[in-house]
Amino acid sequence: MGDVSGGTGWVIAVNLVLWTGLFLYLLRLERQVRRAERTAAARSAETGAETRGEMMQPRSDR
Amino acid sequence: MTSVPSPAPAGRMSAAGTAFAWLLWAWISAVVVAAFAWAPLAEGFIGQSSRILFFHVPAAWASFVAFLAAGVWSVLYLAKGRRRRHDEAAAAAVELGLVFCVLATVTGAIWARIMWGAYWNWDPRQTSIVLALVFYAAYLVLRGAVEDRETRARLSAAYAVLGLVVAPFLFFVLPRITFSLHPESVINTSGEVEMESRMLTVLLTGSAGFTALFFWMHRLALRLRLLAARNEAAG
Numbered sequence: 001m002g003d004v005s006g007g008t009g010w011v012i013a014v015n016l017v018l019w020t021g022l023f024l025y026l027l028r029l030e031r032q033v034r035r036a037e038r039t040a041a042a043r044s045a046e047t048g049a050e051t052r053g054e055m056m057q058p059r060s061d062r
Numbered sequence: 063m064t065s066v067p068s069p070a071p072a073g074r075m076s077a078a079g080t081a082f083a084w085l086l087w088a089w090i091s092a093v094v095v096a097a098f099a100w101a102p103l104a105e106g107f108i109g110q111s112s113r114i115l116f117f118h119v120p121a122a123w124a125s126f127v128a129f130l131a132a133g134v135w136s137v138l139y140l141a142k143g144r145r146r147r148h149d150e151a152a153a154a155a156v157e158l159g160l161v162f163c164v165l166a167t168v169t170g171a172i173w174a175r176i177m178w179g180a181y182w183n184w185d186p187r188q189t190s191i192v193l194a195l196v197f198y199a200a201y202l203v204l205r206g207a208v209e210d211r212e213t214r215a216r217l218s219a220a221y222a223v224l225g226l227v228v229a230p231f232l233f234f235v236l237p238r239i240t241f242s243l244h245p246e247s248v249i250n251t252s253g254e255v256e257m258e259s260r261m262l263t264v265l266l267t268g269s270a271g272f273t274a275l276f277f278w279m280h281r282l283a284l285r286l287r288l289l290a291a292r293n294e295a296a297g
Contacts, residue, residue, distance in 0.1 A: 008098075010176055011113045014169045015094065018117050021165050022275075029282050036289035043296045 067147045067288055086274050093120075093268045101264045106245075111176040115245070116264050118173060120272035122166035122191070126233050127273050128159030129198060131280075133226035136219035147284075149215040150291065152222050154283035156201050158276055163198070167191050187244040190232045197228055 097116035104112035132155035139148035170188065171181040182188060201221050208214035237244060257265070 008110050010172060011098070011110050014114045014117050014172050017168050017172070018121060018165050021161070021168075025161050026279065026282070029279070029286060033282060033286045033289065036286060036293060039293045040289055040296075043293065047296075 067145070083278065086271065086278055089267070090271045090275065093264060093271050096264045097268070101261050102258055104258070104261060108176050111173055112261075114169060114173040114176075116261075116268050118166055118169040119265055120268040121162050121169060122233070123269045124272035124276045125159045125162035125166055125194075126229060128155045128162060128276050128280075129194070129225055129229040131155045131276075132159060132201075132222045133229070136222035137226075139215065139219045140223070144212075144215070146215070146291065147288070149219060150287040151280070151284050152219065153202075153205060154280055154287055156198050156222065158279055158283055160195065160198055160202070162272070162276065163191065163195050167195065185244055186240040187237045190236045193236075194229065194232045197225065197232070201225070 093116070097113055101113065101116065103110065104115075132152040135148045135152035135155060139145065139152065142148070167188075170191070174183060174185070174188070175181045178185075201218060204221055205214055205218050208217055
């Protein structure tokens with residue numbers, strides 16, 4: 001980027017910085033949301049299994 | 063102790079939400095094309111450098127909107143029943159505001175390299191955006207430093223409310239009361255808009271697009287925060 005004549009290359013560079021930055025941030029956010037959703041689903045499945053397990057117990061054991 | 067609000071169910075995006083996302087990206091693509099091919103070059107700028115402002119200004123605007131929104135959500139948190147959703151919404155807005163602020167700083171530095179010969183000149187505009195970055199980075203540091211959730215939410219809400227005064231001062235007042243090489247704002251010091259109509263159209267549609275982009279990203283960031291809070295509460 002030695003040229004400082006203000007050519008289109010600079011405007012393209014600005015766009016690359018901007019959209020790459022936003023894309024990477026969105027990608028990170030989306031991955032974190034998926035991970036959190038998986039954790040939440042696993043937790044609710046565990047809780048559900050526990051509840052079902054409790055309900056399967058004979059009344060005297062509860 | 064407030065309960066953790068539930069985020070929207072996984073994998074559910076309404077038809078309206080999908081349509082909005084497509085419309086948003088189409089809008090932004092149109093702004094990019096118009097910035098390159100439709101808007102004329104501004105006088106007094108070197109080469110194509112005036113086109114950079116069609117991306118730099120909307121990014122700076124989106125960061126300002128984000129900081130303002132964080133302040134409003136913080137006011138709502140303090141005034142309306144201390145709901146966790148408001149606290150997390152403010153934190154997500156500050157985080158996104160910082161992302162847009164960093165992007166505005168970098169794109170501005172590239173523009174400064176062309177126009178002023180150096181990426182960084184400590185021009186009042188550059189200084190004020192750094193101060194804004196430091197101020198809102200401190201908000202996240204504050205959140206990270208306080209362990210008790212209620213105290214953290216209350217303190218950070220008070221801090222973000224202070225930002226309702228600090229952000230307008232740093233974005234609009236400080237650069238106007240000091241000598242700056244930076245081009246005049248869209249609304250200049252005389253309170254008038256002296257910009258070619260096509261340039262103004264691209265700048266305003268770009269700013270509207272970035273504002274919508276912020277709110278769209280905010281929904282995702284808030285969802286993540288609420289999911290994390292729920293997982294944390296579940297142990």
